[in-house]
Amino acid sequence: MNENKQVTKARKKLSKSALVLIIGLCIIGIPLLVYGGILLQAQLQTGTPIFGDRFVGDLDPAITDSQMSELETELGSLSKVESVNIELASAQMRVNIDTVDSITTEDLEALLKEAYDVINRKLPISTYFTSTDSKKMYDLAINAYNYIDSEDEGMNYVLLTKNAKMSTYSIQVVSEPLDSELASELRGETPSSTAEPEPTETAETE
Secondary structure (H helix, E strand, O other), X not given: OXXXXXXXXXXXXXXXXXXXXXXXXXXXXXXXXXXXXXXXXXXXXXXXXXXXXXXXXXXXXXXXXXXXXXXXXXXXXXXXXXXXXXXXXOOEEEEEEEEOOOOOHHHHHHHHHHHHHHHHHHOXXXXXXXXXXXXXXXXXXXXXXXXXXXXXOOOOEEEEEEOOOXXXXXXXXXXXXXXXXXXXXXXXXXXXXXXXXXXXXOOOOO
């Protein structure tokens, strides 16, 4: 009888120890599992853009793929245009117009204004590219160039920008520096300073 009681007590003590151990492992393991799950999810989503609900209530009406496709076709038919590519990145519609190599910056500026009018007919600027007090709309950037080669002085590149908060568009000749003198200095092309003429000696009158 005494031996049976001792075995029973030993079993009870072992059972309580095991229970305490299991509870302790659960207390430690649950946070580790949660943390590991978060790390795994973040790892799987690495490199994937997160859109979330940043533009809830904004960008309405939205620009569709079919509208951009129609625009590419119509812009591609303009004079001196070789190819057109339109991208919608977040809240900006980016239009890239590749033209003939012989085009001048003046012709590019005229082409940008023509392209702007085409876009305005298809996607009214006041509707798609102008924000209100309660709604954010798209920004517009139209790039027009003959070719892309920053080392070639023959490259002509002009950019038309119409941010949603701007009342009208602005045009910038990207291939030309805003401050030509500063650009020359940075490239080390400043002309050597000419020596100051020596003062002439005047004859003293007696």
